[in-house]
Amino acid sequence: MIKTKTFYIIICSAFLFLVGCTEPYEIETVDYENVLVVESTITNELKPQIVKLSRTSTLENPQILLENYATVTVRGDNGENFSFSQDSETGFYVSNQAFSAQPNVSYSLNIKTQDGKTYSSSPVILPPAVEIDEVYGERIVNNEDNKDGVQVLVNTEDPTGNAKYFRYEYEETYKIVAPYPSPYIAEIINFDDEWYTYEVILSPREPEIICYTTENSTGINQTATTEFNENRVFRFPVKYLSKFDAKMQTRYSILVKQYVQSLEAYTFYKIVKELGNVESLLSQGQPGYVAGNMVSDTNSDEKVLGFFEASSMTSKRIYFNYDDFGLEKPPYFVDCDYLILDYRDNSTLDNDPNDREIIFTYLSYFDYQVVDFQPPFVYIIAKAECTVCTSFSSNVRPNFWED
Known part of the structure; x- marks a missing residue:
């Protein structure tokens, strides 16, 4: 049986929390448990809302274990029901229609897993919105x-x-901005491995200079x-x-x-952060069990990790x-030295690298791109990240972007 450490947390009362919890966490080693993990925040934004479901993994083998084929519903006490479907790319559950959490409406999350077990959250209400100053x-x-x-x-x-x-x-x-934009697509043809000869075909292209x-x-x-x-x-x-x-x-x-939280949501995430500062509940080899507002409807003793939250969101952008x-220009994402290589240099007897072999190897196997060509034999090449920014980014300008 794989063992792991579970932290049983005694959450202070609201009053004690406001002045600071001073009781130490009690730590006990127990058997690893396969626990449903729920992570969801619905907001006052009109958008497809998201529910993330997974299972805990062991500390020894932390990995994302998605909970698939669940039935997910958010219900409001005003009679509105919103169904969710699992996205094939992310594995998250996305509402079938865009909606926004409304003030003075109590919302609950209901989940039915593929094995027939059902889970539900405590009712949550949207906190008041506060603009970022x-x-x-x-x-x-x-x-x-x-x-x-x-x-x-x-x-x-x-x-x-x-x-x-x-x-x-x-x-x-x-x-x-790519420092050495490449105006060519290079293709090697007619390679002769006996004489180590080949041709480089250069086709013109629009240089991919700017990305986001x-x-x-x-x-x-x-x-x-x-x-x-x-x-x-x-x-x-x-x-x-x-x-x-x-x-x-x-x-x-x-x-x-900026998300305005309830005391309960703030407390839950504060304790989770103190336990391990995980990037997401979804991706944790759970270091401890923290009681949230999700419970099993079919087994009161079953642990459920996570929190269903309603939160008011406001945002602000700066450039x-x-x-x-007053800073100097930072270095580029990778080192961008370019190489000047002569196809006629096909020997190392002159105590110099074999340029012909480097051209073939770097263009064929290391995705180097041709920055410039000096006919008939000299090629200037550099890394793809330095020549074609779409090799690690996107050349689609965001709608919001301002120069």
């Missing part, structure tokens, strides 16, 4: 933390005092205003970029998303360049 970048130099770069910060205030718990995510998009990459945040990043005199989030760090980060080499944008902060 400001998202901004600031140059920081912190020798203690070995940081020198740009810190993205958030300011938010709720004068009503109704919103006290906040979670942050972001989408970062950055522009990429978008990446989503991972991990749990949240804060609370309960310990402050004002109901205000001030200079909360969302994203740090080192001065050497290639994402800032041309132009960088970040969309910060900046490295020189906005």
Whole structure:
């Protein structure tokens, strides 16, 4: 039997939580359990909502074990029911129609797995929405933390005092300009392995110079205003970029998303983060069991990990360049030295590499691209990442992008 450690958590009462939990976690070694994992946040955005279902894996073999073929429904006490279907690409369950969580409506999540077991959440209500006051970048130099770069910060205030718990995510998009754009598609023909001769056919193409990459945040990043005199989030760090980060080499944008949470949701994710700071509940070799708001309808003793949350989301986007902060241009994503090679050099007797062999090997097996050609025999080549930005990014300009 595979063994793993399970942490049994005694969650402090709401009052004790507000002043800080001081009781240590009780740790006990028990048998590994195959537990359903539920991760879902429905928001006030009109969009297809998502429910993620998986099973825990062992600490020894952490992997994503998707829960397939489940029946998933979100029900509102106003009579609305929303069905979900599993997406073939991601494995997530996506609502069949776009919807937004409404104020003063109580929502519950209901799940029926392929083995006939049913699970449900406690009812949740959408918290009030709070607009982000400001998202901004600031140059920081912190020798203690070995940081020198740009810190993205958030300011938010709720004068009503109704919103006290906040979670942050972001989408970062950055522009990429290939340093050595390749105007050719190279093809090697008529290779003779006895004499090591061949021809390189160069077909013209439009150089793929500019690309854009978008990446989503991972991990749990949240804060609370309960310990402050004002109901205000001030200079909360969302994203740090080192001065050497290639994402800032041309132009960088970040969309910060602010989620207002309930106390219960905030508490759950706070404990999960303290247990292991996992990037996602979906992908964990579960370090411990944390009781959320999901239960089994058919077996009261069965553990269910996860939380169904309704959260109000607002967002704000900013753009900046490295020189906005007095920084030097960061290095490119990879080293981009190019090679000048002469097809006529087919020997190493001159204490020089065999250029003809390098041309063949690098074009055939290492995806190098021809940057320039000097007839009749000289080729200038470089890595694909340095010549064709679509080798690791997309040349589709996002609709929101501003230069």
